[in-house]
Amino acid sequence: MVTADAAEIHQAAQALLDASLFSYQGEPIGTRAALSAGIAAENYVDCFIRDFVPSGLVFLFQGRAEIVRNFLRVALRLRGLQEEIEGHHRLPRVMPASFRVERDGYGDEVLHADFGDRAIGRVAPVDSMMWWVLTLQAYVNVTGDAALAEEPAFQRGLQSILTVMLNDRFEVFPTLLVPDASFMIDRRMGVYGHPLEIQALFFATLNAMQELLTPDQTTSTMLELAAKRRAHLTEYVRQFYWLDPLKLNEIHRYETEGFGHDVANPLNINPESIPDWVADWLPDDAGYLLGNLGPGRMDFRFFAQGNLLSMVFGLSSPEQNTAIMQLFDQRWPDLVGRMPVKLIYPALVGVEWQILTGSDPKNTPWSYHNGGNWPVLLWPFVAAALRAGRRDLASNAIDVARSRLYRDDWPEYYDGRSGRMIGRRSNVRQVWTAAGFILAEALLEQPDRLDFWDACIHP
Numbered sequence: 001m002v003t004a005d006a007a008e009i010h011q012a013a014q015a016l017l018d019a020s021l022f023s024y025q026g027e028p029i030g031t032r033a034a035l036s037a038g039i040a041a042e043n044y045v046d047c048f049i050r051d052f053v054p055s056g057l058v059f060l061f062q063g064r065a066e067i068v069r070n071f072l073r074v075a076l077r078l079r080g081l082q083e084e085i086e087g088h089h090r091l092p093r094v095m096p097a098s099f100r101v102e103r104d105g106y107g108d109e110v111l112h113a114d115f116g117d118r119a120i121g122r123v124a125p126v127d128s129m130m131w132w133v134l135t136l137q138a139y140v141n142v143t144g145d146a147a148l149a150e151e152p153a154f155q156r157g158l159q160s161i162l163t164v165m166l167n168d169r170f171e172v173f174p175t176l177l178v179p180d181a182s183f184m185i186d187r188r189m190g191v192y193g194h195p196l197e198i199q200a201l202f203f204a205t206l207n208a209m210q211e212l213l214t215p216d217q218t219t220s221t222m223l224e225l226a227a228k229r230r231a232h233l234t235e236y237v238r239q240f241y242w243l244d245p246l247k248l249n250e251i252h253r254y255e256t257e258g259f260g261h262d263v264a265n266p267l268n269i270n271p272e273s274i275p276d277w278v279a280d281w282l283p284d285d286a287g288y289l290l291g292n293l294g295p296g297r298m299d300f301r302f303f304a305q306g307n308l309l310s311m312v313f314g315l316s317s318p319e320q321n322t323a324i325m326q327l328f329d330q331r332w333p334d335l336v337g338r339m340p341v342k343l344i345y346p347a348l349v350g351v352e353w354q355i356l357t358g359s360d361p362k363n364t365p366w367s368y369h370n371g372g373n374w375p376v377l378l379w380p381f382v383a384a385a386l387r388a389g390r391r392d393l394a395s396n397a398i399d400v401a402r403s404r405l406y407r408d409d410w411p412e413y414y415d416g417r418s419g420r421m422i423g424r425r426s427n428v429r430q431v432w433t434a435a436g437f438i439l440a441e442a443l444l445e446q447p448d449r450l451d452f453w454d455a456c457i458h459p
Contacts, residue, residue, distance in 0.1 A: 009406040010441065013434040016410060017055060020431040021067070022047070024101050024109055029070045031055045031435070033098070034412065034427040043114060044427060046098035049075060049128040050184065054379055054435040056135050060142040061442050061449060068139050069148060074099065075132055076157050078113040094164055095128040126176075127183040129161045130201040137208040138452040149212045158213045162222050165202065166229065174232035175293070176202045184305055185369045190348070190356030193294040196306030199237055204313035204453065206230040237289065237310070238317055240267070243300070244287030248278065251298070268296050275300050277346060281334075286327035289316060291344070302327075302345045304335065304377055311384035313453065321388040328381075328393060337418030339373040339404060340397040341381050347371030362425060366416050373419030374412075375405055375433045382440040386447045394444055401437060410434045 004012075020031040030047030056068045078096050096113035104110050116124030136154070140146050148154060171177055176199060180192035183201075206226045213219050243251075251274060254265040278300050289307050292299035307324050310316040316324065328335050335342050347365040348356055357363045363370040378401050385394035405411070412430040413423040422428075443449055 004403070004406055006402065009402055010438065012406055013410070013438050016429055016434040017058065017431060017438065020055075022101060024070075024074065024111065027070050028067045029074045029101075030099070031431050034431060035429040036409075036427045043098055043118065046100045046114065047071070048098040049095050050097075050125070050131050051432045053131050053135055054376065054432050054439045057138060057379075057452070058435050058438050058442070060138060060452070061439075065139065065143045065145070068135065069145075072132070072136055072139065072148070072154075074111065076153060078111060079157065079160075094161060095125075095132045097125045097128055123179055123181040123186065125182055125186065126178045126198060127201055129164065130205040133158065133161060133205045133208050133212070134201075134453065137212060140212065141452045141454070150214060154212075155214055158209065159219060159222070161205070162209050162213065162219075162226060165205065166222065166225055173294075174229055174236050175199050185343070187360055187363055187369055188356070188358050189344070189363060189369050191292050191299065191303075193292055193297065195292050196237075196241060196289050196303050197309060199233065199241075200306055200309035200313055200315050203230060203233055203237075203315045204309070206233070207313070208453075234315060237315055238320065241289040241293055242287060242320060243278075243282070243290055244323060245282060245284055247287075248274070248282060267293070267298075269298050270296065273298060281331070283327065283330045285323070286330055287320065287323035288327050289320070289324070302335065304341045304343055304345075304374075305380065308341075308377065308380040308384040311387050312380055312450075318388075321384070325385060325388040325390045325393060328385075329390070333418060336397060336400065337373065337420070338400070338416075339375060339414045339419035340401055341377035342371060342373050342419065343369060343377065343413075344371055367424055368413060368415075371417070372423060373414040373416075375401055375410075375414075376430075376436040379436040379439040379443065382443050383450055386443060386450060391444070391447075394440075398437075398440055398444060401440075405433060405437055410437075 016035065020035055021028045022030060022032060030052055033044040033046060033048055033051050052071060056071060059067045075095055078099055096115045099111055099113040101109050102112055116122060136149055140149050165176065169177060175194040177194060178198050180188050183195065183197055185191055206229060209226050210223060213223060215223060251269060252271050254269055254271050256265060256268055256270055258265055288302055289310055290298055291301045291303035291306065311321045311324060334345055347370045349365045353365060357370065362368050365371060378397060381397050382394040408422055409428040410430050410433045411422045411428050412426040412433060415421045415423050
Protein backbone atom coordinates (compact mmCIF):
# COMPACT_ATOMS: atom_id res chain seq x y z
CA MET A 1 0.00 0.00 0.00
CA VAL A 2 1.34 3.42 -1.00
CA THR A 3 1.39 5.86 1.89
CA ALA A 4 0.88 9.57 1.23
CA ASP A 5 3.35 12.03 2.72
CA ALA A 6 2.40 14.64 5.31
CA ALA A 7 2.12 17.46 2.75
CA GLU A 8 -0.28 15.46 0.56
CA ILE A 9 -2.47 14.57 3.54
CA HIS A 10 -2.60 18.20 4.65
CA GLN A 11 -3.53 19.32 1.13
CA ALA A 12 -6.33 16.75 0.98
CA ALA A 13 -7.75 17.99 4.28
CA GLN A 14 -7.56 21.60 3.07
CA ALA A 15 -9.25 20.72 -0.23
CA LEU A 16 -12.16 19.10 1.64
CA LEU A 17 -12.53 22.11 3.91
CA ASP A 18 -12.50 24.55 0.98
CA ALA A 19 -15.01 22.44 -0.98
CA SER A 20 -17.43 22.50 1.97
CA LEU A 21 -17.87 26.29 1.89
CA PHE A 22 -21.24 27.63 0.81
CA SER A 23 -22.41 31.19 0.22
CA TYR A 24 -25.36 33.48 0.72
CA GLN A 25 -25.80 36.52 -1.51
CA GLY A 26 -22.33 36.02 -2.89
CA GLU A 27 -20.52 35.81 0.47
CA PRO A 28 -19.17 32.60 2.12
CA ILE A 29 -21.04 32.03 5.39
CA GLY A 30 -20.27 28.52 6.58
CA THR A 31 -19.18 24.96 5.91
CA ARG A 32 -21.37 21.91 5.32
CA ALA A 33 -21.10 19.16 7.90
CA ALA A 34 -20.11 16.49 5.39
CA LEU A 35 -19.62 16.06 1.64
CA SER A 36 -19.98 12.28 1.40
CA ALA A 37 -22.32 10.80 -1.18
CA GLY A 38 -25.45 9.22 0.22
CA ILE A 39 -25.46 11.08 3.54
CA ALA A 40 -27.69 9.23 5.99
CA ALA A 41 -28.81 12.31 7.91
CA GLU A 42 -30.44 14.92 5.70
CA ASN A 43 -29.22 17.80 7.87
CA TYR A 44 -25.54 17.04 7.20
CA VAL A 45 -25.75 19.48 4.32
CA ASP A 46 -26.28 22.19 6.97
CA CYS A 47 -23.64 24.30 8.68
CA PHE A 48 -23.75 23.38 12.38
CA ILE A 49 -22.70 26.06 14.85
CA ARG A 50 -20.73 23.46 16.82
CA ASP A 51 -19.13 21.86 13.76
CA PHE A 52 -17.97 25.18 12.34
CA VAL A 53 -15.68 25.97 15.30
CA PRO A 54 -12.56 24.09 14.08
CA SER A 55 -13.21 25.33 10.52
CA GLY A 56 -13.56 28.90 11.77
CA LEU A 57 -10.33 28.72 13.75
CA VAL A 58 -8.49 27.39 10.70
CA PHE A 59 -9.85 30.24 8.58
CA LEU A 60 -8.73 32.75 11.21
CA PHE A 61 -5.22 31.32 11.26
CA GLN A 62 -5.12 31.44 7.46
CA GLY A 63 -6.11 35.10 7.28
CA ARG A 64 -9.60 34.35 5.94
CA ALA A 65 -11.42 36.14 8.74
CA GLU A 66 -14.22 37.39 6.48
CA ILE A 67 -15.70 33.86 6.41
CA VAL A 68 -15.88 33.80 10.21
CA ARG A 69 -17.28 37.32 10.33
CA ASN A 70 -20.03 36.37 7.85
CA PHE A 71 -20.81 33.21 9.83
CA LEU A 72 -21.15 35.17 13.07
CA ARG A 73 -23.49 37.70 11.45
CA VAL A 74 -25.70 35.06 9.83
CA ALA A 75 -26.01 32.94 12.98
CA LEU A 76 -26.93 36.06 14.97
CA ARG A 77 -29.52 37.06 12.39
CA LEU A 78 -31.13 33.60 12.49
CA ARG A 79 -32.07 33.97 16.15
CA GLY A 80 -35.21 35.76 15.00
CA LEU A 81 -36.45 32.74 13.01
CA GLN A 82 -37.17 30.54 16.03
CA GLU A 83 -40.82 29.53 16.11
CA GLU A 84 -42.88 29.95 19.25
CA ILE A 85 -45.17 27.24 20.59
CA GLU A 86 -48.63 28.55 21.41
CA GLY A 87 -49.06 28.85 25.16
CA HIS A 88 -45.35 28.25 25.78
CA HIS A 89 -43.09 31.21 26.42
CA ARG A 90 -39.52 30.27 25.56
CA LEU A 91 -36.36 31.78 26.94
CA PRO A 92 -34.85 34.70 25.01
CA ARG A 93 -33.88 33.66 21.51
CA VAL A 94 -30.58 31.81 21.26
CA MET A 95 -28.60 30.20 18.46
CA PRO A 96 -29.86 27.52 16.08
CA ALA A 97 -28.28 24.08 15.88
CA SER A 98 -27.61 24.54 12.18
CA PHE A 99 -28.59 26.47 9.07
CA ARG A 100 -28.61 26.17 5.29
CA VAL A 101 -29.31 28.20 2.17
CA GLU A 102 -32.21 27.18 -0.10
CA ARG A 103 -34.12 28.63 -3.05
CA ASP A 104 -37.72 29.75 -2.69
CA GLY A 105 -40.41 29.51 -5.36
CA TYR A 106 -39.06 32.64 -7.03
CA GLY A 107 -35.49 31.36 -7.18
CA ASP A 108 -34.28 33.69 -4.45
CA GLU A 109 -31.87 32.55 -1.75
CA VAL A 110 -33.40 32.06 1.71
CA LEU A 111 -31.87 31.00 5.02
CA HIS A 112 -33.37 28.09 6.93
CA ALA A 113 -32.42 27.34 10.53
CA ASP A 114 -32.95 24.32 12.75
CA PHE A 115 -33.47 25.06 16.45
CA GLY A 116 -33.83 21.40 17.37
CA ASP A 117 -37.33 21.10 15.91
CA ARG A 118 -36.01 18.96 13.01
CA ALA A 119 -33.27 17.20 15.00
CA ILE A 120 -33.25 13.60 16.20
CA GLY A 121 -35.20 13.58 19.47
CA ARG A 122 -36.30 17.21 18.97
CA VAL A 123 -33.86 18.53 21.58
CA ALA A 124 -32.56 22.08 21.26
CA PRO A 125 -28.76 22.35 21.49
CA VAL A 126 -27.61 24.28 24.55
CA ASP A 127 -24.00 24.43 23.38
CA SER A 128 -24.63 26.33 20.12
CA MET A 129 -24.98 29.70 21.82
CA MET A 130 -21.81 29.13 23.82
CA TRP A 131 -19.76 28.00 20.83
CA TRP A 132 -20.98 31.10 18.96
CA VAL A 133 -19.73 33.36 21.77
CA LEU A 134 -16.37 31.58 21.84
CA THR A 135 -16.04 31.85 18.06
CA LEU A 136 -16.71 35.58 18.36
CA GLN A 137 -14.06 35.84 21.08
CA ALA A 138 -11.52 34.00 18.93
CA TYR A 139 -12.35 36.26 15.98
CA VAL A 140 -11.83 39.42 18.06
CA ASN A 141 -8.58 38.18 19.60
CA VAL A 142 -7.05 36.95 16.33
CA THR A 143 -8.11 39.89 14.12
CA GLY A 144 -8.23 42.73 16.66
CA ASP A 145 -11.63 43.68 15.23
CA ALA A 146 -13.36 44.49 18.53
CA ALA A 147 -15.76 46.76 16.64
CA LEU A 148 -17.74 43.74 15.45
CA ALA A 149 -18.58 42.66 19.00
CA GLU A 150 -19.41 46.26 19.89
CA GLU A 151 -22.14 46.54 17.24
CA PRO A 152 -25.60 46.95 18.83
CA ALA A 153 -26.94 43.71 17.34
CA PHE A 154 -24.01 41.73 18.75
CA GLN A 155 -24.32 43.40 22.14
CA ARG A 156 -28.03 42.52 22.24
CA GLY A 157 -27.21 38.95 21.28
CA LEU A 158 -24.53 38.62 23.94
CA GLN A 159 -26.81 40.09 26.57
CA SER A 160 -29.60 37.70 25.59
CA ILE A 161 -27.29 34.68 25.86
CA LEU A 162 -25.98 35.77 29.24
CA THR A 163 -29.57 36.26 30.42
CA VAL A 164 -30.36 32.67 29.48
CA MET A 165 -27.31 31.31 31.27
CA LEU A 166 -27.93 33.29 34.46
CA ASN A 167 -31.66 32.59 34.48
CA ASP A 168 -32.88 31.57 37.93
CA ARG A 169 -34.08 27.97 38.15
CA PHE A 170 -34.95 25.50 40.87
CA GLU A 171 -31.25 24.87 41.40
CA VAL A 172 -28.84 25.11 44.32
CA PHE A 173 -25.69 24.31 42.31
CA PRO A 174 -23.51 26.74 40.31
CA THR A 175 -23.49 24.29 37.38
CA LEU A 176 -25.81 24.66 34.38
CA LEU A 177 -28.76 22.26 34.17
CA VAL A 178 -29.53 20.91 30.69
CA PRO A 179 -31.62 18.11 29.18
CA ASP A 180 -30.16 14.89 27.79
CA ALA A 181 -28.95 15.09 24.16
CA SER A 182 -28.49 18.87 24.29
CA PHE A 183 -24.80 19.06 23.26
CA MET A 184 -22.27 17.08 21.20
CA ILE A 185 -23.75 13.84 22.56
CA ASP A 186 -27.05 14.63 20.87
CA ARG A 187 -28.81 11.34 21.51
CA ARG A 188 -29.98 9.78 24.75
CA MET A 189 -26.91 8.58 26.66
CA GLY A 190 -27.91 9.05 30.29
CA VAL A 191 -26.14 12.41 30.68
CA TYR A 192 -29.12 14.55 31.66
CA GLY A 193 -28.44 17.05 34.42
CA HIS A 194 -25.01 18.66 34.62
CA PRO A 195 -22.69 17.10 31.99
CA LEU A 196 -19.05 18.15 32.24
CA GLU A 197 -18.80 19.38 28.65
CA ILE A 198 -21.56 21.92 29.22
CA GLN A 199 -19.91 23.14 32.42
CA ALA A 200 -16.60 23.70 30.59
CA LEU A 201 -18.38 25.66 27.86
CA PHE A 202 -20.42 27.54 30.46
CA PHE A 203 -17.23 28.55 32.29
CA ALA A 204 -15.51 29.69 29.09
CA THR A 205 -18.56 31.67 27.97
CA LEU A 206 -18.83 33.47 31.31
CA ASN A 207 -15.19 34.43 30.89
CA ALA A 208 -15.68 35.56 27.30
CA MET A 209 -18.58 37.81 28.33
CA GLN A 210 -16.21 39.84 30.48
CA GLU A 211 -14.23 40.63 27.35
CA LEU A 212 -17.02 41.01 24.79
CA LEU A 213 -20.01 42.56 26.57
CA THR A 214 -19.73 46.32 27.05
CA PRO A 215 -20.54 47.38 30.64
CA ASP A 216 -23.46 49.77 31.01
CA GLN A 217 -26.25 50.39 33.49
CA THR A 218 -27.90 47.07 32.60
CA THR A 219 -24.99 44.79 31.79
CA SER A 220 -22.69 45.80 34.66
CA THR A 221 -24.90 43.96 37.14
CA MET A 222 -25.07 40.94 34.85
CA LEU A 223 -21.29 40.86 34.43
CA GLU A 224 -20.83 41.06 38.18
CA LEU A 225 -23.17 38.10 38.64
CA ALA A 226 -21.35 36.24 35.87
CA ALA A 227 -18.00 36.74 37.61
CA LYS A 228 -19.40 35.41 40.90
CA ARG A 229 -21.04 32.45 39.16
CA ARG A 230 -17.77 31.65 37.39
CA ALA A 231 -15.85 31.62 40.68
CA HIS A 232 -18.37 29.32 42.37
CA LEU A 233 -18.47 27.07 39.29
CA THR A 234 -14.68 26.72 39.27
CA GLU A 235 -14.52 25.77 42.93
CA TYR A 236 -17.45 23.35 42.63
CA VAL A 237 -16.17 21.49 39.56
CA ARG A 238 -12.59 21.24 40.81
CA GLN A 239 -13.79 19.86 44.14
CA PHE A 240 -16.82 17.70 43.40
CA TYR A 241 -16.21 16.52 39.82
CA TRP A 242 -12.60 15.50 40.45
CA LEU A 243 -11.71 11.82 40.80
CA ASP A 244 -8.27 10.47 41.66
CA PRO A 245 -7.27 7.50 43.88
CA LEU A 246 -7.45 9.65 47.01
CA LYS A 247 -10.95 10.90 46.18
CA LEU A 248 -12.05 7.40 45.15
CA ASN A 249 -11.08 6.07 48.58
CA GLU A 250 -12.98 8.92 50.19
CA ILE A 251 -16.12 8.11 48.19
CA HIS A 252 -15.69 4.39 48.98
CA ARG A 253 -15.95 5.25 52.69
CA TYR A 254 -18.76 7.81 52.39
CA GLU A 255 -21.49 7.89 55.00
CA THR A 256 -24.94 8.61 53.59
CA GLU A 257 -28.05 10.41 54.83
CA GLY A 258 -25.97 13.26 56.26
CA PHE A 259 -27.71 16.58 56.94
CA GLY A 260 -26.24 20.06 57.24
CA HIS A 261 -23.49 22.19 55.71
CA ASP A 262 -20.44 20.32 57.00
CA VAL A 263 -21.14 16.76 55.83
CA ALA A 264 -18.46 15.08 53.71
CA ASN A 265 -21.06 13.66 51.31
CA PRO A 266 -23.38 16.60 50.56
CA LEU A 267 -24.84 15.04 47.39
CA ASN A 268 -25.65 11.78 49.22
CA ILE A 269 -23.65 9.53 46.91
CA ASN A 270 -23.89 5.85 47.80
CA PRO A 271 -20.50 4.06 47.75
CA GLU A 272 -22.22 1.08 46.14
CA SER A 273 -22.69 3.17 43.00
CA ILE A 274 -18.94 3.04 42.22
CA PRO A 275 -18.60 0.80 39.14
CA ASP A 276 -16.37 -2.27 39.46
CA TRP A 277 -14.03 -1.16 36.66
CA VAL A 278 -12.95 2.14 38.23
CA ALA A 279 -10.71 0.97 41.09
CA ASP A 280 -8.43 -1.18 38.91
CA TRP A 281 -8.46 1.15 35.90
CA LEU A 282 -7.51 4.45 37.55
CA PRO A 283 -3.69 4.74 37.87
CA ASP A 284 -2.10 5.85 41.14
CA ASP A 285 -0.78 9.15 39.75
CA ALA A 286 -3.68 10.06 37.45
CA GLY A 287 -7.17 11.51 37.68
CA TYR A 288 -10.03 13.02 35.71
CA LEU A 289 -13.21 15.04 35.97
CA LEU A 290 -16.40 13.00 36.22
CA GLY A 291 -18.81 13.07 33.32
CA ASN A 292 -21.87 14.20 35.27
CA LEU A 293 -22.88 14.99 38.83
CA GLY A 294 -26.10 15.55 40.71
CA PRO A 295 -28.04 14.51 43.84
CA GLY A 296 -27.27 10.84 44.49
CA ARG A 297 -25.61 10.62 41.10
CA MET A 298 -21.98 10.31 40.01
CA ASP A 299 -21.32 9.36 36.41
CA PHE A 300 -17.87 7.77 36.59
CA ARG A 301 -17.48 7.44 32.81
CA PHE A 302 -14.59 9.35 31.27
CA PHE A 303 -15.96 12.04 28.92
CA ALA A 304 -13.07 13.16 26.71
CA GLN A 305 -14.54 16.38 25.33
CA GLY A 306 -15.46 17.68 28.78
CA ASN A 307 -12.04 16.93 30.27
CA LEU A 308 -10.15 18.35 27.30
CA LEU A 309 -12.19 21.56 27.15
CA SER A 310 -11.82 22.00 30.91
CA MET A 311 -8.06 21.98 30.36
CA VAL A 312 -8.16 24.27 27.31
CA PHE A 313 -10.40 26.85 28.99
CA GLY A 314 -8.78 26.73 32.44
CA LEU A 315 -11.68 25.24 34.40
CA SER A 316 -9.43 22.47 35.77
CA SER A 317 -6.38 23.33 37.84
CA PRO A 318 -2.79 22.93 36.58
CA GLU A 319 -2.32 19.95 38.91
CA GLN A 320 -5.49 18.36 37.58
CA ASN A 321 -4.32 18.97 34.00
CA THR A 322 -1.14 17.04 34.71
CA ALA A 323 -3.12 14.15 36.16
CA ILE A 324 -5.57 14.04 33.23
CA MET A 325 -2.71 13.87 30.73
CA GLN A 326 -1.10 11.18 32.87
CA LEU A 327 -4.33 9.21 32.53
CA PHE A 328 -4.18 9.52 28.74
CA ASP A 329 -0.55 8.47 28.81
CA GLN A 330 -1.09 5.36 30.95
CA ARG A 331 -4.44 4.35 29.44
CA TRP A 332 -3.57 5.19 25.83
CA PRO A 333 -5.00 1.93 24.37
CA ASP A 334 -8.37 2.66 26.02
CA LEU A 335 -8.66 6.42 25.44
CA VAL A 336 -6.79 6.82 22.14
CA GLY A 337 -6.06 3.44 20.61
CA ARG A 338 -6.11 3.40 16.81
CA MET A 339 -7.73 6.84 16.44
CA PRO A 340 -7.72 9.85 18.76
CA VAL A 341 -9.90 10.24 20.77
CA LYS A 342 -12.54 7.97 22.37
CA LEU A 343 -15.57 10.09 23.22
CA ILE A 344 -16.69 8.11 26.30
CA TYR A 345 -15.02 5.31 28.23
CA PRO A 346 -16.23 2.69 28.92
CA ALA A 347 -19.22 1.93 26.72
CA LEU A 348 -22.64 1.13 28.10
CA VAL A 349 -23.47 -2.54 27.53
CA GLY A 350 -26.29 -4.98 28.23
CA VAL A 351 -29.21 -3.90 30.36
CA GLU A 352 -27.47 -0.60 31.18
CA TRP A 353 -27.30 0.19 27.44
CA GLN A 354 -30.98 -0.70 27.04
CA ILE A 355 -32.11 1.48 29.93
CA LEU A 356 -29.89 4.55 29.51
CA THR A 357 -29.95 4.78 25.68
CA GLY A 358 -33.45 3.43 25.11
CA SER A 359 -31.88 0.53 23.18
CA ASP A 360 -30.57 3.04 20.63
CA PRO A 361 -29.35 1.00 17.62
CA LYS A 362 -26.94 3.75 16.58
CA ASN A 363 -25.36 3.91 20.04
CA THR A 364 -24.59 0.22 20.35
CA PRO A 365 -21.57 -0.59 22.56
CA TRP A 366 -18.27 0.87 21.28
CA SER A 367 -19.98 2.81 18.49
CA TYR A 368 -20.94 6.43 17.82
CA HIS A 369 -21.49 8.26 21.13
CA ASN A 370 -21.32 5.04 23.15
CA GLY A 371 -17.57 4.51 23.15
CA GLY A 372 -16.79 5.48 19.57
CA ASN A 373 -13.57 7.28 18.60
CA TRP A 374 -14.03 10.80 17.19
CA PRO A 375 -11.21 12.30 15.09
CA VAL A 376 -12.54 15.84 15.67
CA LEU A 377 -11.35 15.49 19.27
CA LEU A 378 -7.79 15.54 17.96
CA TRP A 379 -7.63 19.35 18.07
CA PRO A 380 -8.82 19.81 21.69
CA PHE A 381 -6.53 16.93 22.67
CA VAL A 382 -3.52 18.64 21.10
CA ALA A 383 -4.51 21.98 22.68
CA ALA A 384 -4.97 20.38 26.12
CA ALA A 385 -1.71 18.43 25.88
CA LEU A 386 0.17 21.61 25.00
CA ARG A 387 -1.47 23.44 27.92
CA ALA A 388 -0.21 20.66 30.22
CA GLY A 389 3.30 20.63 28.77
CA ARG A 390 2.84 17.23 27.09
CA ARG A 391 3.92 18.02 23.54
CA ASP A 392 4.98 14.39 23.20
CA LEU A 393 1.40 13.18 23.57
CA ALA A 394 0.11 15.84 21.17
CA SER A 395 2.63 14.76 18.53
CA ASN A 396 1.87 11.07 19.06
CA ALA A 397 -1.87 11.66 18.61
CA ILE A 398 -1.37 13.47 15.30
CA ASP A 399 0.91 10.69 14.07
CA VAL A 400 -1.75 8.10 14.92
CA ALA A 401 -4.46 10.02 13.07
CA ARG A 402 -2.58 11.26 10.01
CA SER A 403 -2.36 8.25 7.72
CA ARG A 404 -5.66 6.65 8.70
CA LEU A 405 -7.81 9.74 8.20
CA TYR A 406 -6.48 10.26 4.70
CA ARG A 407 -6.72 6.60 3.74
CA ASP A 408 -10.25 6.27 5.15
CA ASP A 409 -11.46 9.51 3.49
CA TRP A 410 -11.98 11.56 6.68
CA PRO A 411 -14.68 9.58 8.57
CA GLU A 412 -16.97 11.11 11.16
CA TYR A 413 -16.19 8.47 13.81
CA TYR A 414 -14.69 5.00 14.35
CA ASP A 415 -16.06 1.90 16.09
CA GLY A 416 -14.57 -0.73 18.39
CA ARG A 417 -12.72 -0.77 21.69
CA SER A 418 -9.61 0.66 20.04
CA GLY A 419 -11.29 2.59 17.21
CA ARG A 420 -10.05 0.16 14.59
CA MET A 421 -13.13 0.13 12.34
CA ILE A 422 -14.75 3.00 10.43
CA GLY A 423 -18.06 3.79 12.10
CA ARG A 424 -20.90 1.58 10.96
CA ARG A 425 -23.06 4.58 10.10
CA SER A 426 -20.26 7.11 9.83
CA ASN A 427 -20.18 9.65 7.04
CA VAL A 428 -16.92 10.00 5.19
CA ARG A 429 -15.61 13.34 3.97
CA GLN A 430 -16.70 14.74 7.32
CA VAL A 431 -15.62 18.37 7.32
CA TRP A 432 -14.92 18.89 11.02
CA THR A 433 -12.68 15.81 10.91
CA ALA A 434 -10.53 17.45 8.23
CA ALA A 435 -10.66 20.89 9.86
CA GLY A 436 -9.80 19.44 13.27
CA PHE A 437 -6.76 17.73 11.76
CA ILE A 438 -5.54 20.95 10.11
CA LEU A 439 -6.08 22.84 13.37
CA ALA A 440 -4.23 20.23 15.42
CA GLU A 441 -1.22 20.44 13.10
CA ALA A 442 -1.26 24.25 13.26
CA LEU A 443 -1.36 24.27 17.06
CA LEU A 444 1.51 21.80 17.30
CA GLU A 445 3.61 23.89 14.92
CA GLN A 446 2.81 27.19 16.67
CA PRO A 447 1.57 26.64 20.25
CA ASP A 448 1.32 30.41 20.82
CA ARG A 449 -1.78 30.32 18.62
CA LEU A 450 -3.61 28.98 21.67
CA ASP A 451 -3.90 32.58 22.88
CA PHE A 452 -7.20 33.06 20.99
CA TRP A 453 -8.93 32.00 24.22
CA ASP A 454 -6.42 33.29 26.73
CA ALA A 455 -9.11 35.30 28.50
CA CYS A 456 -10.54 31.92 29.49
CA ILE A 457 -7.23 30.87 31.01
CA HIS A 458 -6.50 34.16 32.80
CA PRO A 459 -9.91 35.46 33.97
